[in-house]
Amino acid sequence: MDPHAFHHALYVDTELCTGCSHCMRVCPTEAIRVRNGIACIDPEKCIDCGNCYRACPANAIAVEQDDLEKLNNYSVKIALVPSVFIGQFTEEHSIESVYSALHTLGFDTIFEVENGVEVLLEKLKQYVWQNRKTKPLISSYCPAVVRLIQVKYPALVENIIRLKPPQDISATYCRQLYIDKGFTADQIGIFYITPCAAKIAAAKSPVGDSSTILDGVINMDYIYNRVLQVIHQGGSDYQEVDVVSPSEKGIRWSLTRGEGTHIDGRVLAVDGIRDVSNFLEKVELGHAGAIDFLELRACKESCAAGILTPGNPFLTVENLDKRAAKKGKSCTVYRDQIDTYREFLSERIETDEIQARPIAQLDQNVSEAIERLQQLKCVLESLPGIDCGACGAPSCHSLAEDVVLNQGELSQCPFMNIKSIKEGRMSINDAEEVTERVWGKRIGR
Numbered sequence: 001m002d003p004h005a006f007h008h009a010l011y012v013d014t015e016l017c018t019g020c021s022h023c024m025r026v027c028p029t030e031a032i033r034v035r036n037g038i039a040c041i042d043p044e045k046c047i048d049c050g051n052c053y054r055a056c057p058a059n060a061i062a063v064e065q066d067d068l069e070k071l072n073n074y075s076v077k078i079a080l081v082p083s084v085f086i087g088q089f090t091e092e093h094s095i096e097s098v099y100s101a102l103h104t105l106g107f108d109t110i111f112e113v114e115n116g117v118e119v120l121l122e123k124l125k126q127y128v129w130q131n132r133k134t135k136p137l138i139s140s141y142c143p144a145v146v147r148l149i150q151v152k153y154p155a156l157v158e159n160i161i162r163l164k165p166p167q168d169i170s171a172t173y174c175r176q177l178y179i180d181k182g183f184t185a186d187q188i189g190i191f192y193i194t195p196c197a198a199k200i201a202a203a204k205s206p207v208g209d210s211s212t213i214l215d216g217v218i219n220m221d222y223i224y225n226r227v228l229q230v231i232h233q234g235g236s237d238y239q240e241v242d243v244v245s246p247s248e249k250g251i252r253w254s255l256t257r258g259e260g261t262h263i264d265g266r267v268l269a270v271d272g273i274r275d276v277s278n279f280l281e282k283v284e285l286g287h288a289g290a291i292d293f294l295e296l297r298a299c300k301e302s303c304a305a306g307i308l309t310p311g312n313p314f315l316t317v318e319n320l321d322k323r324a325a326k327k328g329k330s331c332t333v334y335r336d337q338i339d340t341y342r343e344f345l346s347e348r349i350e351t352d353e354i355q356a357r358p359i360a361q362l363d364q365n366v367s368e369a370i371e372r373l374q375q376l377k378c379v380l381e382s383l384p385g386i387d388c389g390a391c392g393a394p395s396c397h398s399l400a401e402d403v404v405l406n407q408g409e410l411s412q413c414p415f416m417n418i419k420s421i422k423e424g425r426m427s428i429n430d431a432e433e434v435t436e437r438v439w440g441k442r443i444g445r
Contacts, residue, residue: 006043006044006046006147006201006205006357007201007204007205008041008043008046008048008201009048009063009064009197009198009200009201009204010041010046010048010050010052010053010061010062010063010197011041011061011062011064012038012039012040012041012060012061012062013059013060013061013062014038014060016058016059016060017037017038017039017058017060018037018058018060019034019037019038019039019439019440020056020057020058021034021039021389021392022052022055022056022057023039023051023052023055023056023061024039024389024392024393024394025055025389025394026051026052026054026055027046027051027052027394028047028049028051028148028152028273028274028277029045029046029047029148029151029152029359030045030393030394030395030398031044031045031046031047032052032394033392033393033402033408034392034438034439035392035437035438036436036437036438036439036440037438037439037440037441038440039052039060039061044151044357044359045151045359047144047147047148047151047198047298048143048144048147048196048197048198048200048201049144049148049197049198049273049298050063050144050196050197050198050298050299050306050307051273053197053307054307063197063200063219063307063308064200065200065217065218065219065222066191066216066217066218068105068106068218068226070189070191070215070216071106071107071189071191073189074187074188074189074215075183075187075188076108076109076178076183076187076188076189077106077107077108077109077189077191078107078108078109078110078111078174078178078188078189078190078191079102079107079109079110079111079191079193080111080112080113080167080170080171080174080190080191080192080193080214081102081110081111081112081113081193082112082113082114082167082193082194082195082220082254082303083112083113083114083246083250083251083253083254083320083323084195084220084254084303084304084306084309084316084320085098085193085195085220085223085224086098086112086319086320086323087304087311087316087317087319087320087323088220088224088309088310088311088316088319089319090319091319093228093231095243095245096243097231098227098231099243101226101227101228101230101231102223102227104230105223105226105227105230107191109174110244111170111173111174111244112170112244112245112246112250113166113167113169113170113171113192114166114170114246114247114250114251114253114254115166115170115173115244115246115250115338116166116167116168116169116170116173116250116345117166117246117247117249117250117253118247118249118250118338119169119338119342119345119346119349120163120164120165120166120169120349121249121262122342122346123163123346123349123350124161124163124262124263125262125263127161127162127163128161128263128264128265128292128293131161132292134158134159135159135290135291135292136159136268136283136288136291136292136293136294137159137161137292137293137294138156138159138160138161138293138294138296139161139259139260139293139294139295139296140160140161140162140163140164140165140207140351140354141165141254141259141295141297142198142296142297142298142302143165143198143199143201143202143207144196144198144273144298145273145276145296145297145298146160146202146207146354147198147201147207148273148276148277148280148298149280150207150354150355150356150357151357151358151359152277152280152358152359153280153281153283153284154356154357154358155284155356156280156283156284157354157355157356160354162350162351162352162353162354163349163350163351164209164348164349164350164351165202166250166253167192167199167214168206168213168214169345169349171190171192171213171214172213172345172348173338173341173345174188174190175188175190175213176341176344177341188215189215189216190213190214190215190216191214191215191216191217191218192214192216192217192218193217193218193219193220193223194217194218194219194220194306194308195220195254195303195304195306195307195308195309196298196299196303196306196307196308196309197307197308198298199217200217200219203217204217206351207351207354209351209352219308220306220308220309220310221308221309221310224310224311225310248324248325249262251320251323251324252320252321252324254302254303254304255301255302255303255304255317255320256269256271256295256297256301256302257269257295258302259295260293260294260295263292263293264292265292265293266289266290266291266292266293267291267292267293267294267295268291268293268294268295269294269295269296269297270294270295270296270297271296271297271298271299271300271301271302272297272298272299272300273298273299276296276297276298279294279296280296299313300313301313301314301316301317304316304317304320372404372405375404376400376401376404379399379400379403379404379410380396380397380400382410382416383396383399383400383410383413383415383416384396384413384415384416386415390413390414391408391412391413391414391438392408392412392438392439393408393412396413399412399413409434411426411430411431411434412434412437412438414431414435417431417434
Protein backbone atom coordinates (compact mmCIF):
# COMPACT_ATOMS: atom_id res chain seq x y z
CA MET A 1 0.00 0.00 0.00
CA ASP A 2 1.30 3.44 -0.95
CA PRO A 3 1.49 5.41 2.34
CA HIS A 4 1.18 8.66 0.39
CA ALA A 5 -1.97 7.65 -1.50
CA PHE A 6 -5.46 8.78 -0.56
CA HIS A 7 -8.08 6.14 -1.28
CA HIS A 8 -11.46 7.66 -2.06
CA ALA A 9 -14.87 6.07 -1.60
CA LEU A 10 -16.81 8.81 -3.39
CA TYR A 11 -16.96 9.04 -7.16
CA VAL A 12 -19.05 10.71 -9.86
CA ASP A 13 -21.39 8.64 -11.99
CA THR A 14 -20.89 10.50 -15.27
CA GLU A 15 -24.03 8.97 -16.76
CA LEU A 16 -26.19 10.62 -14.09
CA CYS A 17 -24.29 13.88 -13.52
CA THR A 18 -26.04 16.96 -14.93
CA GLY A 19 -23.31 19.43 -14.02
CA CYS A 20 -25.65 21.38 -11.76
CA SER A 21 -22.75 22.53 -9.51
CA HIS A 22 -24.59 21.77 -6.22
CA CYS A 23 -21.72 19.52 -5.14
CA MET A 24 -19.09 22.08 -6.11
CA ARG A 25 -20.66 24.72 -3.88
CA VAL A 26 -20.78 22.63 -0.70
CA CYS A 27 -17.31 21.05 -0.81
CA PRO A 28 -15.32 22.33 2.22
CA THR A 29 -11.95 21.93 0.47
CA GLU A 30 -13.04 23.21 -2.98
CA ALA A 31 -12.13 19.84 -4.47
CA ILE A 32 -14.80 19.87 -7.20
CA ARG A 33 -14.85 21.54 -10.59
CA VAL A 34 -17.32 21.32 -13.48
CA ARG A 35 -15.69 20.38 -16.77
CA ASN A 36 -17.61 19.72 -19.99
CA GLY A 37 -20.83 19.65 -17.98
CA ILE A 38 -19.61 16.98 -15.53
CA ALA A 39 -18.46 17.33 -11.93
CA CYS A 40 -14.82 16.33 -11.41
CA ILE A 41 -13.35 15.57 -7.98
CA ASP A 42 -9.70 16.39 -7.28
CA PRO A 43 -8.32 13.37 -5.36
CA GLU A 44 -5.65 15.48 -3.66
CA LYS A 45 -8.24 17.78 -2.12
CA CYS A 46 -11.18 15.43 -1.45
CA ILE A 47 -11.63 14.35 2.19
CA ASP A 48 -14.64 12.04 1.59
CA CYS A 49 -16.83 14.06 3.96
CA GLY A 50 -19.91 13.33 1.84
CA ASN A 51 -21.23 16.88 1.53
CA CYS A 52 -21.38 16.40 -2.24
CA TYR A 53 -23.30 13.15 -1.80
CA ARG A 54 -25.93 14.91 0.32
CA ALA A 55 -26.24 17.85 -2.06
CA CYS A 56 -26.50 16.04 -5.41
CA PRO A 57 -30.11 16.19 -6.71
CA ALA A 58 -29.38 13.64 -9.45
CA ASN A 59 -27.86 10.96 -7.16
CA ALA A 60 -24.76 11.17 -9.35
CA ILE A 61 -22.34 10.98 -6.42
CA ALA A 62 -21.86 7.31 -5.58
CA VAL A 63 -20.16 5.48 -2.71
CA GLU A 64 -18.19 2.29 -3.20
CA GLN A 65 -18.59 -0.79 -1.03
CA ASP A 66 -17.56 -4.43 -0.86
CA ASP A 67 -20.09 -7.03 -1.91
CA LEU A 68 -21.43 -9.63 0.51
CA GLU A 69 -20.18 -12.26 -1.94
CA LYS A 70 -16.72 -11.50 -0.59
CA LEU A 71 -17.72 -13.37 2.58
CA ASN A 72 -17.26 -16.62 0.66
CA ASN A 73 -13.50 -16.05 0.63
CA TYR A 74 -13.21 -16.68 4.37
CA SER A 75 -13.80 -19.52 6.83
CA VAL A 76 -14.70 -17.09 9.62
CA LYS A 77 -16.85 -14.07 8.75
CA ILE A 78 -16.98 -11.29 11.31
CA ALA A 79 -19.27 -8.25 11.16
CA LEU A 80 -17.99 -5.18 13.00
CA VAL A 81 -21.16 -3.27 13.80
CA PRO A 82 -21.21 0.34 15.07
CA SER A 83 -23.75 1.12 17.76
CA VAL A 84 -25.32 3.67 15.40
CA PHE A 85 -26.36 0.74 13.23
CA ILE A 86 -28.35 -0.73 16.12
CA GLY A 87 -29.74 2.78 16.66
CA GLN A 88 -31.34 2.72 13.21
CA PHE A 89 -33.93 0.20 14.38
CA THR A 90 -37.04 0.97 16.39
CA GLU A 91 -37.96 -0.79 19.62
CA GLU A 92 -40.12 -3.26 17.69
CA HIS A 93 -36.90 -4.79 16.39
CA SER A 94 -34.86 -6.25 19.23
CA ILE A 95 -31.07 -6.16 19.23
CA GLU A 96 -31.13 -9.96 19.22
CA SER A 97 -33.23 -10.01 16.04
CA VAL A 98 -30.79 -7.65 14.30
CA TYR A 99 -27.84 -9.83 15.32
CA SER A 100 -29.68 -12.96 14.21
CA ALA A 101 -30.50 -11.42 10.81
CA LEU A 102 -26.81 -10.66 10.31
CA HIS A 103 -26.07 -14.32 11.06
CA THR A 104 -28.63 -15.28 8.44
CA LEU A 105 -26.87 -13.04 5.90
CA GLY A 106 -23.68 -15.03 6.36
CA PHE A 107 -21.77 -13.64 9.33
CA ASP A 108 -20.49 -16.06 11.98
CA THR A 109 -19.72 -13.41 14.58
CA ILE A 110 -21.25 -9.98 15.20
CA PHE A 111 -19.17 -7.64 17.31
CA GLU A 112 -20.00 -4.03 18.13
CA VAL A 113 -16.97 -1.86 17.51
CA GLU A 114 -17.54 0.26 20.60
CA ASN A 115 -16.50 -2.70 22.73
CA GLY A 116 -13.01 -1.38 21.98
CA VAL A 117 -13.79 1.97 23.62
CA GLU A 118 -12.77 0.93 27.14
CA VAL A 119 -9.26 0.06 25.92
CA LEU A 120 -9.12 3.23 23.83
CA LEU A 121 -10.31 5.51 26.63
CA GLU A 122 -7.65 4.25 29.02
CA LYS A 123 -4.95 4.89 26.43
CA LEU A 124 -6.52 8.22 25.40
CA LYS A 125 -6.34 9.60 28.94
CA GLN A 126 -2.69 8.57 29.16
CA TYR A 127 -1.96 10.20 25.82
CA VAL A 128 -3.67 13.46 26.81
CA TRP A 129 -1.71 13.59 30.06
CA GLN A 130 1.64 12.79 28.42
CA ASN A 131 1.08 15.39 25.69
CA ARG A 132 -0.63 18.00 27.87
CA LYS A 133 1.74 20.75 26.67
CA THR A 134 0.37 20.36 23.15
CA LYS A 135 -2.82 22.39 22.87
CA PRO A 136 -5.30 21.68 21.61
CA LEU A 137 -5.06 17.92 21.23
CA ILE A 138 -7.45 16.90 18.46
CA SER A 139 -9.39 13.65 18.35
CA SER A 140 -8.51 11.30 15.50
CA TYR A 141 -11.92 9.56 15.64
CA CYS A 142 -13.41 11.16 12.50
CA PRO A 143 -11.31 10.34 9.40
CA ALA A 144 -12.86 13.16 7.37
CA VAL A 145 -11.66 15.66 9.97
CA VAL A 146 -8.19 14.11 10.03
CA ARG A 147 -7.96 14.49 6.26
CA LEU A 148 -9.35 18.03 6.46
CA ILE A 149 -6.53 18.97 8.80
CA GLN A 150 -3.96 17.27 6.57
CA VAL A 151 -4.95 19.18 3.46
CA LYS A 152 -6.32 22.50 4.74
CA TYR A 153 -4.78 23.08 8.18
CA PRO A 154 -1.39 21.32 7.98
CA ALA A 155 0.05 23.36 10.85
CA LEU A 156 -2.30 21.43 13.17
CA VAL A 157 -1.33 17.92 12.05
CA GLU A 158 0.96 17.47 15.06
CA ASN A 159 -2.02 18.14 17.33
CA ILE A 160 -3.92 15.10 16.06
CA ILE A 161 -3.96 12.28 18.62
CA ARG A 162 -2.14 9.28 17.17
CA LEU A 163 -4.48 6.56 18.41
CA LYS A 164 -6.53 4.13 16.33
CA PRO A 165 -10.34 4.33 16.28
CA PRO A 166 -12.56 1.76 18.07
CA GLN A 167 -13.22 -0.27 14.90
CA ASP A 168 -9.50 -0.95 14.43
CA ILE A 169 -9.13 -1.98 18.07
CA SER A 170 -12.12 -4.31 17.84
CA ALA A 171 -10.88 -5.74 14.54
CA THR A 172 -7.49 -6.45 16.09
CA TYR A 173 -9.18 -8.18 19.01
CA CYS A 174 -11.45 -10.31 16.82
CA ARG A 175 -8.64 -11.42 14.54
CA GLN A 176 -6.37 -12.42 17.42
CA LEU A 177 -9.25 -14.17 19.19
CA TYR A 178 -9.80 -16.45 16.21
CA ILE A 179 -6.09 -16.96 15.61
CA ASP A 180 -5.90 -18.19 19.18
CA LYS A 181 -8.76 -20.57 18.35
CA GLY A 182 -6.61 -22.14 15.64
CA PHE A 183 -7.53 -20.23 12.49
CA THR A 184 -4.92 -18.63 10.25
CA ALA A 185 -5.06 -14.89 9.57
CA ASP A 186 -6.10 -15.37 5.95
CA GLN A 187 -9.06 -17.54 6.98
CA ILE A 188 -10.56 -14.66 8.99
CA GLY A 189 -12.62 -12.03 7.18
CA ILE A 190 -13.47 -8.88 9.12
CA PHE A 191 -16.10 -6.59 7.59
CA TYR A 192 -16.95 -3.16 8.94
CA ILE A 193 -20.47 -1.79 8.49
CA THR A 194 -19.85 1.88 7.87
CA PRO A 195 -22.07 4.94 8.41
CA CYS A 196 -20.01 7.14 6.08
CA ALA A 197 -17.71 7.32 3.08
CA ALA A 198 -14.76 8.70 5.04
CA LYS A 199 -14.50 5.49 7.06
CA ILE A 200 -14.44 3.47 3.85
CA ALA A 201 -11.54 5.59 2.65
CA ALA A 202 -9.80 5.26 6.01
CA ALA A 203 -10.27 1.48 5.98
CA LYS A 204 -8.70 1.20 2.53
CA SER A 205 -5.80 3.59 3.20
CA PRO A 206 -5.58 4.29 6.95
CA VAL A 207 -3.80 7.47 7.99
CA GLY A 208 -0.74 6.78 10.11
CA ASP A 209 -0.63 3.08 9.22
CA SER A 210 0.91 1.11 6.36
CA SER A 211 -1.79 -1.56 6.20
CA THR A 212 -5.44 -2.09 7.04
CA ILE A 213 -6.79 -4.54 9.61
CA LEU A 214 -10.14 -4.79 7.79
CA ASP A 215 -10.93 -7.14 4.92
CA GLY A 216 -14.02 -5.35 3.67
CA VAL A 217 -16.40 -2.46 4.24
CA ILE A 218 -20.17 -2.65 3.73
CA ASN A 219 -22.40 0.40 3.48
CA MET A 220 -24.86 0.76 6.33
CA ASP A 221 -27.87 1.72 4.21
CA TYR A 222 -27.43 -1.43 2.11
CA ILE A 223 -27.05 -3.86 5.02
CA TYR A 224 -29.88 -2.16 6.94
CA ASN A 225 -32.34 -2.96 4.15
CA ARG A 226 -31.08 -6.53 3.92
CA VAL A 227 -31.47 -7.01 7.70
CA LEU A 228 -35.01 -5.60 7.64
CA GLN A 229 -35.87 -7.95 4.81
CA VAL A 230 -34.64 -10.97 6.78
CA ILE A 231 -36.51 -9.89 9.92
CA HIS A 232 -39.78 -9.33 8.06
CA GLN A 233 -39.46 -12.72 6.40
CA GLY A 234 -39.01 -14.35 9.80
CA GLY A 235 -35.50 -15.51 9.04
CA SER A 236 -34.08 -14.06 12.24
CA ASP A 237 -36.34 -16.08 14.55
CA TYR A 238 -34.54 -19.34 14.09
CA GLN A 239 -31.16 -18.60 15.64
CA GLU A 240 -30.04 -18.23 19.22
CA VAL A 241 -27.62 -15.29 19.48
CA ASP A 242 -25.45 -13.76 22.15
CA VAL A 243 -25.15 -9.97 22.15
CA VAL A 244 -21.81 -8.51 23.21
CA SER A 245 -23.00 -5.09 24.32
CA PRO A 246 -20.70 -2.07 24.71
CA SER A 247 -20.67 -0.12 27.94
CA GLU A 248 -22.73 3.04 28.39
CA LYS A 249 -19.64 5.04 27.37
CA GLY A 250 -19.19 2.92 24.29
CA ILE A 251 -22.79 3.24 23.13
CA ARG A 252 -22.58 7.04 23.23
CA TRP A 253 -18.98 7.28 21.91
CA SER A 254 -19.91 7.96 18.28
CA LEU A 255 -22.34 10.76 19.21
CA THR A 256 -21.46 14.41 19.70
CA ARG A 257 -19.69 14.86 23.08
CA GLY A 258 -19.55 11.07 23.46
CA GLU A 259 -15.77 11.22 23.48
CA GLY A 260 -14.96 14.61 24.96
CA THR A 261 -17.12 14.04 28.06
CA HIS A 262 -14.45 11.75 29.47
CA ILE A 263 -11.48 14.11 29.05
CA ASP A 264 -10.41 16.59 31.73
CA GLY A 265 -9.71 20.26 31.08
CA ARG A 266 -11.27 22.66 28.61
CA VAL A 267 -12.97 20.42 26.06
CA LEU A 268 -15.00 21.54 23.06
CA ALA A 269 -17.11 19.40 20.74
CA VAL A 270 -17.84 20.74 17.24
CA ASP A 271 -19.86 18.87 14.63
CA GLY A 272 -20.66 19.64 10.98
CA ILE A 273 -17.78 19.93 8.51
CA ARG A 274 -18.35 23.64 7.80
CA ASP A 275 -18.38 24.54 11.49
CA VAL A 276 -15.38 22.30 12.09
CA SER A 277 -13.46 24.01 9.27
CA ASN A 278 -14.34 27.48 10.52
CA PHE A 279 -13.32 26.57 14.06
CA LEU A 280 -10.02 25.06 12.94
CA GLU A 281 -9.27 28.34 11.20
CA LYS A 282 -9.73 30.14 14.51
CA VAL A 283 -7.50 27.61 16.24
CA GLU A 284 -4.80 27.95 13.58
CA LEU A 285 -4.86 31.74 13.94
CA GLY A 286 -4.76 31.48 17.75
CA HIS A 287 -8.22 33.04 18.21
CA ALA A 288 -9.86 30.20 20.15
CA GLY A 289 -7.98 30.51 23.41
CA ALA A 290 -6.36 27.67 25.34
CA ILE A 291 -8.21 24.42 24.62
CA ASP A 292 -7.09 21.08 25.99
CA PHE A 293 -9.08 18.74 23.77
CA LEU A 294 -11.12 19.09 20.60
CA GLU A 295 -13.72 16.52 19.60
CA LEU A 296 -14.43 17.26 15.94
CA ARG A 297 -16.95 15.38 13.81
CA ALA A 298 -17.71 15.97 10.11
CA CYS A 299 -21.46 15.31 10.42
CA LYS A 300 -24.03 17.16 12.49
CA GLU A 301 -25.04 14.77 15.30
CA SER A 302 -21.81 12.93 14.43
CA CYS A 303 -22.06 9.32 13.20
CA ALA A 304 -25.81 9.24 13.81
CA ALA A 305 -26.05 11.46 10.71
CA GLY A 306 -23.47 9.73 8.53
CA ILE A 307 -24.35 9.87 4.84
CA LEU A 308 -24.96 6.11 4.77
CA THR A 309 -27.27 5.98 7.79
CA PRO A 310 -30.84 5.34 6.61
CA GLY A 311 -32.64 6.60 9.72
CA ASN A 312 -33.40 10.03 11.12
CA PRO A 313 -30.31 11.14 13.11
CA PHE A 314 -32.31 12.63 15.97
CA LEU A 315 -34.29 9.43 16.44
CA THR A 316 -31.04 7.47 16.27
CA VAL A 317 -29.55 9.60 19.05
CA GLU A 318 -32.69 9.04 21.12
CA ASN A 319 -32.49 5.27 20.56
CA LEU A 320 -28.84 5.17 21.60
CA ASP A 321 -29.48 7.31 24.68
CA LYS A 322 -32.24 4.92 25.73
CA ARG A 323 -30.01 1.93 25.19
CA ALA A 324 -27.14 3.53 27.09
CA ALA A 325 -29.47 4.35 30.00
CA LYS A 326 -30.39 0.65 30.22
CA LYS A 327 -26.67 -0.18 30.23
CA GLY A 328 -27.28 -3.32 28.25
CA LYS A 329 -29.57 -4.99 30.82
CA SER A 330 -31.41 -6.79 28.05
CA CYS A 331 -28.16 -8.10 26.57
CA THR A 332 -25.66 -10.80 27.38
CA VAL A 333 -22.41 -9.00 28.20
CA TYR A 334 -18.97 -10.57 28.00
CA ARG A 335 -16.24 -8.44 29.56
CA ASP A 336 -13.69 -10.93 30.87
CA GLN A 337 -12.66 -12.15 27.43
CA ILE A 338 -12.01 -8.61 26.15
CA ASP A 339 -10.09 -7.71 29.28
CA THR A 340 -7.85 -10.72 28.70
CA TYR A 341 -6.56 -8.97 25.57
CA ARG A 342 -6.32 -5.48 27.07
CA GLU A 343 -2.52 -5.37 27.22
CA PHE A 344 -2.24 -6.92 23.74
CA LEU A 345 -4.55 -4.26 22.30
CA SER A 346 -2.95 -1.37 24.18
CA GLU A 347 0.41 -2.21 22.64
CA ARG A 348 -1.09 -1.93 19.14
CA ILE A 349 -3.25 1.14 19.49
CA GLU A 350 -0.85 3.92 18.47
CA THR A 351 -0.41 5.02 14.86
CA ASP A 352 2.66 6.24 13.03
CA GLU A 353 3.30 9.90 12.36
CA ILE A 354 0.53 11.66 10.42
CA GLN A 355 1.74 13.56 7.37
CA ALA A 356 0.52 16.97 6.25
CA ARG A 357 -0.75 17.20 2.66
CA PRO A 358 -1.36 20.93 2.08
CA ILE A 359 -3.51 21.79 -0.94
CA ALA A 360 -2.56 25.48 -0.92
CA GLN A 361 1.03 24.68 -1.90
CA LEU A 362 1.70 26.42 -5.23
CA ASP A 363 5.11 24.81 -5.78
CA GLN A 364 7.66 22.65 -3.95
CA ASN A 365 10.37 25.18 -4.74
CA VAL A 366 10.12 28.19 -2.41
CA SER A 367 11.17 30.80 -4.98
CA GLU A 368 8.74 29.35 -7.55
CA ALA A 369 5.97 29.34 -4.96
CA ILE A 370 6.58 33.01 -4.15
CA GLU A 371 6.48 33.90 -7.85
CA ARG A 372 3.23 31.98 -8.32
CA LEU A 373 1.77 33.69 -5.26
CA GLN A 374 2.39 37.04 -6.94
CA GLN A 375 0.74 35.71 -10.10
CA LEU A 376 -2.21 34.57 -8.01
CA LYS A 377 -2.65 38.05 -6.58
CA CYS A 378 -2.59 39.57 -10.06
CA VAL A 379 -5.16 37.10 -11.39
CA LEU A 380 -7.42 37.71 -8.39
CA GLU A 381 -7.31 41.47 -8.97
CA SER A 382 -8.63 40.96 -12.49
CA LEU A 383 -11.55 38.74 -11.40
CA PRO A 384 -14.89 40.18 -10.17
CA GLY A 385 -14.67 38.57 -6.72
CA ILE A 386 -18.34 37.58 -6.54
CA ASP A 387 -17.77 33.80 -6.33
CA CYS A 388 -20.68 33.04 -8.64
CA GLY A 389 -19.36 29.65 -9.79
CA ALA A 390 -20.19 30.33 -13.44
CA CYS A 391 -16.60 29.52 -14.37
CA GLY A 392 -16.96 25.92 -13.17
CA ALA A 393 -14.90 26.60 -10.04
CA PRO A 394 -16.44 27.31 -6.61
CA SER A 395 -14.85 30.75 -6.11
CA CYS A 396 -12.77 33.40 -7.80
CA HIS A 397 -9.83 32.39 -5.62
CA SER A 398 -10.10 28.76 -6.69
CA LEU A 399 -10.23 29.79 -10.37
CA ALA A 400 -7.16 31.98 -9.84
CA GLU A 401 -5.33 28.99 -8.31
CA ASP A 402 -6.35 26.85 -11.29
CA VAL A 403 -5.01 29.47 -13.70
CA VAL A 404 -1.68 29.78 -11.88
CA LEU A 405 -1.29 25.99 -11.73
CA ASN A 406 -2.21 25.67 -15.43
CA GLN A 407 -5.36 23.75 -14.57
CA GLY A 408 -7.75 26.43 -15.79
CA GLU A 409 -7.93 29.60 -17.84
CA LEU A 410 -9.01 33.15 -17.10
CA SER A 411 -11.47 33.03 -19.99
CA GLN A 412 -13.65 30.64 -17.97
CA CYS A 413 -14.98 33.72 -16.18
CA PRO A 414 -18.02 35.00 -18.14
CA PHE A 415 -17.57 38.52 -16.76
CA MET A 416 -14.03 38.61 -18.10
CA ASN A 417 -15.32 37.38 -21.46
CA ILE A 418 -17.94 40.14 -21.69
CA LYS A 419 -15.20 42.68 -21.09
CA SER A 420 -12.96 40.99 -23.68
CA ILE A 421 -15.77 40.95 -26.27
CA LYS A 422 -16.47 44.66 -25.70
CA GLU A 423 -12.78 45.45 -26.11
CA GLY A 424 -12.56 43.32 -29.25
CA ARG A 425 -10.09 40.84 -27.77
CA MET A 426 -12.51 37.91 -28.01
CA SER A 427 -15.32 36.93 -30.36
CA ILE A 428 -18.72 35.69 -29.24
CA ASN A 429 -17.93 32.31 -30.82
CA ASP A 430 -14.71 32.05 -28.77
CA ALA A 431 -16.66 32.85 -25.60
CA GLU A 432 -19.23 30.18 -26.45
CA GLU A 433 -16.47 27.60 -26.95
CA VAL A 434 -15.06 28.35 -23.51
CA THR A 435 -18.52 28.03 -21.96
CA GLU A 436 -18.97 24.66 -23.67
CA ARG A 437 -15.68 23.41 -22.23
CA VAL A 438 -17.03 24.12 -18.76
CA TRP A 439 -20.76 23.42 -18.97
CA GLY A 440 -21.08 21.25 -22.06
CA LYS A 441 -22.78 21.88 -25.38
CA ARG A 442 -26.30 21.76 -23.96
CA ILE A 443 -25.58 25.03 -22.15
CA GLY A 444 -22.91 26.52 -24.37
CA ARG A 445 -25.30 27.23 -27.25
